[in-house]
Amino acid sequence: MKHRSTYVFLSGVLIALGAGWAGFPYAIYESRPQPVDFSHKVHTGAGGMKCDDCHQLRPDGTFAGIPRLEKCAGCHAAAMGSTAEEKQFIDGYVTPKREVAWSVYARQPGNVYFPHGAHVKQAGLSCERCHGKHGQTETLRPYQEDRISGYSRDIWRGLTMGDCVACHEQHGIGQQGCLDCHK
Amino acid sequence: MTGKRYGMSIDIDRCTGCGACMVACAVENNVPPAPEGATDRKGITWMRVFPVDNGRDGPDRKSVFVPMLCQQCGQDAPCVSVCPQQAVQVDPATGIVGQMPERCLGCRYCMAACPYHARYFNWWDPAWPAGMEKTLNPNVAPRMRGVVEKCNFCHGRWHAAKERAVGRGAREIDPADYVPACVEACPTAAIRFGDLNDPRSPVAQAAQQSGSFRLLEKLGTEPKIYYHSAREWVREIGRAPAGKEQVHG
Numbered sequence: 319m320k321h322r323s324t325y326v327f328l329s330g331v332l333i334a335l336g337a338g339w340a341g342f343p344y345a346i347y348e349s350r351p352q353p354v355d356f357s358h359k360v361h362t363g364a365g366g367m368k369c370d371d372c373h374q375l376r377p378d379g380t381f382a383g384i385p386r387l388e389k390c391a392g393c394h395a396a397a398m399g400s401t402a403e404e405k406q407f408i409d410g411y412v413t414p415k416r417e418v419a420w421s422v423y424a425r426q427p428g429n430v431y432f433p434h435g436a437h438v439k440q441a442g443l444s445c446e447r448c449h450g451k452h453g454q455t456e457t458l459r460p461y462q463e464d465r466i467s468g469y470s471r472d473i474w475r476g477l478t479m480g481d482c483v484a485c486h487e488q489h490g491i492g493q494q495g496c497l498d499c500h501k
Numbered sequence: 502m503t504g505k506r507y508g509m510s511i512d513i514d515r516c517t518g519c520g521a522c523m524v525a526c527a528v529e530n531n532v533p534p535a536p537e538g539a540t541d542r543k544g545i546t547w548m549r550v551f552p553v554d555n556g557r558d559g560p561d562r563k564s565v566f567v568p569m570l571c572q573q574c575g576q577d578a579p580c581v582s583v584c585p586q587q588a589v590q591v592d593p594a595t596g597i598v599g600q601m602p603e604r605c606l607g608c609r610y611c612m613a614a615c616p617y618h619a620r621y622f623n624w625w626d627p628a629w630p631a632g633m634e635k636t637l638n639p640n641v642a643p644r645m646r647g648v649v650e651k652c653n654f655c656h657g658r659w660h661a662a663k664e665r666a667v668g669r670g671a672r673e674i675d676p677a678d679y680v681p682a683c684v685e686a687c688p689t690a691a692i693r694f695g696d697l698n699d700p701r702s703p704v705a706q707a708a709q710q711s712g713s714f715r716l717l718e719k720l721g722t723e724p725k726i727y728y729h730s731a732r733e734w735v736r737e738i739g740r741a742p743a744g745k746e747q748v749h750g
Binding site for chain 1: 590592593594595597599601602603604640641642643653656657660661663664665666667668669670672
């Protein structure tokens with residue numbers, strides 16, 4: 319065969335590229351399930367709750383993030399329904415007063431300063447603008463953590479610095495200093 | 502929230518050299534304790550109190566303490582123009598000279614260019630004694646080895662003040678909410694802070710006061726730190742007249 323070495327080389331390149339392209343995203347992220355199979359849909363749908371019923375701004379303007387067990391126990395001190403998940407949650411966390419170690423999909427690197435108040439309360443953005451339809455999900459998908467950086471994979475789904483800058487430029491909030499969003 | 506030009510006034514006549522500002526600064530800004538092997542130039546002190554004297558002996562000897570920090574120069578800050586990475590920026594909204602550790606490549610041109618020696622290089626990765634990491638300030642990200650850092654007027658407190666304003670439903674921050682740690686810690690109120698563009702602020706008034714001066718004014722760096730002393734020899738040191746050796750502690 320005339321070009322044998324060329325074919326061998328090219329197929330090698332293709333295999334390496336394919337492995338890198340398809341395999342690397344799986345190899346780089348470590349996947350772990352959330353401690354409790356929480357359904358947002360049950361709460362926002364039939365429960366009729368809104369995002370800020372649980373994810374609140376504190377009086378000093380800072381964002382409280384995922385509520386503490388105390389908030390859940392306010393309703394779930396005893397079972398409200400008959401699902402096995404709720405019973406597990408009450409027996410495993412509410413009764414022994416053990417905080418749930420949630421993994422936060424949208425957790426940003428430590429040098430990022432993101433004020434929820436300025437975006438939600440002042441600018442009037444909806445939660446879905448950045449978090450998508452998270453409030454309608456029936457189950458919590460596994461949390462994927464970058465093995466090298468330790469960051470959540472979800473940051474690459476609309477929560478990168480490029481996404482922040484694009485939105486700010488679109489709304490004419492340009493000319494910003496770096497330290498406006500970094501700390 | 503535009504058009505601010507934050508500045509500081511430091512009354513040298515009131516400074517007792519206690520060093521409370523230095524401690525408060527390091528704690529607020531997550532500056533780790535100096536590791537073993539750190540020398541005078543390798544340690545990190547965004548705020549540093551220097552003892553300075555008039556160079557004479559015996560009864561003629563007079564000395565003062567001069568708190569030194571980034572002088573927050575104007576638009577033509579020397580560190581901004583020499584940085585090859587655009588890692589230093591004069592914030593258009595506040596006038597604060599900010600340093601971005603993520604962009605810094607560690608060349609230290611800015612340290613050579615700074616006439617005030619107010620910039621510090623991270624020779625080591627930050628490390629805190631076991632348990633002390635719990636005292637870290639969540640509003641300030643620790644810096645990594647190989648980058649330069651300096652005073653940024655406690656920028657984390659500016660963020661917090663803005664959040665408090667949002668919490669109240671206000672668009673402007675309450676000046677009382679944004680006070681750097683050194684200002685808060687000074688027991689003699691020698692350091693004051695405020696908006697130089699606001700003629701009613703105590704800092705803007707102190708800047709106009711007689712006996713007020715800025716360090717190395719002849720360089721044209723337009724610092725936003727105004728010192729004050731009623732004594733002529735102290736003001737002369739601030740000018741660093743040619744041919745006179747300055748004495749630093």
